[in-house]
Amino acid sequence: MLKAFRQPAWPRWAAAALAVVALGAALASGLARAQGGGPFQDADLALGERLISEHRCAACHQRKVGGNGSAIYRPKGRIGNAGQLRTMVEYCNTDLGLSLFPDEVNAIAAVLNRDHYRF
Ligand code: HEC
Incomplete structure (x- = not known):
């Protein structure tokens, strides 16, 4: 009889597993946001920033529009x-x-988009 009132061992274990899965999902969606989100879901923003400075996009735009070039x-x-x-x-x-490779163009x-257009 007593046995029926004993908590089985697995629910605790299952709850912990669920918590891990939920945490994983939260982290994954946070990561997706950090990588661009919206129309540029899987873009590598760090790569994009590096390419923009490497290729001196702003330097040329500055000559055209002045300021920091972003008015272009x-x-x-x-x-x-x-x-x-x-x-x-x-x-x-x-x-x-x-x-540039297509994923670099995308980045x-x-x-x-993040800094200027916000589509
Ligand atoms: C040699 C000069 C030069 C360089 C280098 C340059 N651009 Fe431009 N860019 C221009 C000019 C000039 C315009 C404006 C053209 C016009 O208004 O008809 C422009 C316009 C743009 C526009 C359109 C802006 C809008 O909203 O209409 C984008 C986007 C752009 N450039 C991105 C880039 C990126 C990214 C790079 C670096 C990979 C880059 N450009 C490098 C000269 C340059």
Whole structure:
């Protein structure tokens, strides 16, 4: 009879496992956000930032518009969505002969989106 009132061992174990799974899910979604989110889900923002400074995008933009060069990015101008932003970066890539890989173009577009366009 007493046996029926004894707590089985597994629920505690299962609760701990569930907690681990929940924590993992929370971390994964946090990571997804840190990597761009929105239309640039799996973009590598750190890579994008590095490429933007390596290729001196801002230096040339500065010569055109002054300030820190960011006035060249006009969220309400001709670029109206994430796809057009990616296409524009691709165009710069080709035009400037940078030979960027598609994921590098995507990473740059993601950083510009985070800092300027916010699609
Ligand atoms: C040699 C100079 C030069 C360099 C280097 C350069 N750009 Fe540009 N970029 C321009 C000019 C000029 C414009 C504006 C063109 C216009 O208004 O017709 C522009 C416009 C843009 C725009 C469009 C802005 C908007 O909202 O209309 C994006 C995006 C852009 N550049 C990204 C980049 C990125 C990313 C890099 C570096 C990989 C880069 N550019 C390097 C000259 C340059």
